[in-house]
Amino acid sequence: xxxxxxxxxxxxxxxxxxxxxxxxxxxxxxxxxxxxxxxxxxxxxxxxxxxxxxxxxxxxxxxxxxxxxxxxxxxxxxxxxxxxxxxxxxxxxxxxxxxxxxxxxxxxxxxxxxxxxxxxxxxxxxxxxxxxxxxxxxxxxxxxxxxxxxxxxxxxxxxxxx
Numbered sequence: 315x316x317x318x319x320x321x322x323x324x325x326x327x328x329x330x331x332x333x334x335x336x337x338x339x340x341x342x343x344x345x346x347x348x349x350x351x352x353x354x355x356x357x358x359x360x361x362x363x364x365x366x367x368x369x370x371x372x373x374x375x376x377x378x379x380x381x382x383x384x385x386x387x388x389x390x391x392x393x394x395x396x397x398x399x400x401x402x403x404x405x406x407x408x409x410x411x412x413x414x415x416x417x418x419x420x421x422x423x424x425x426x427x428x429x430x431x432x433x434x435x436x437x438x439x440x441x442x443x444x445x446x447x448x449x450x451x452x453x454x455x456x457x458x459x460x461x462x463x464x465x466x467x468x469x470x471x472x473x474x475x476x
Contacts, residue, residue: 332356332468339394341466343457345386348468350374350476353387362397369435370401371476377405378472380415386441387468388456401436404443404452405472 332348335341348356350371358364370387377385382405389402405419412420418430419438430438439445445455456467 333466335394340459341392341468343464344466345457345469346466348470349474350470353468353470357391360396363391366391366398366401366435369433370403373403373434373436373438374470374472374476376416376419377410380412381410382406382472383409384441385470385472386453386456387470389436391436392466392468400431402439402456403436404439404441404456406441 332346332352333342354364354367358367374385384406385403386405387401387403389400390398391401418426418433420440421427421429427437439452441453442451444450445452448455448458450458453467457464459465
């Protein structure tokens, strides 16, 4: 006997887990998709880090309003460093409405970078732009330590609720 169901059943639950840091205090190699709550839970363990998360949240809100759907988080913020100076992030411009983007995000002058860092408490770059010293795109550059070893970064979707 065959039974047909009038609809397909599937699992709509997706679990995001940021892996444990290595003995060197780094994420394991790869891009680790996460929710905003995952980032808070994993990296928001003191007042300084929570302050940086407020700046990042502001940046995510601005990028989301222009249609950004991906931002990669890096820097000492996604390590075991207790008091990081800031965070590093790069965002994907594909599919965005440039007319809705705060001009501060595309001012690549030294003054623009300084203003971005002052407002959002971190360094924000375009993912496909090349990092000057390495010639790699920022999303690739972020996945390497200063000595060239692989490390992990966190992927957030600014469109998801915070």
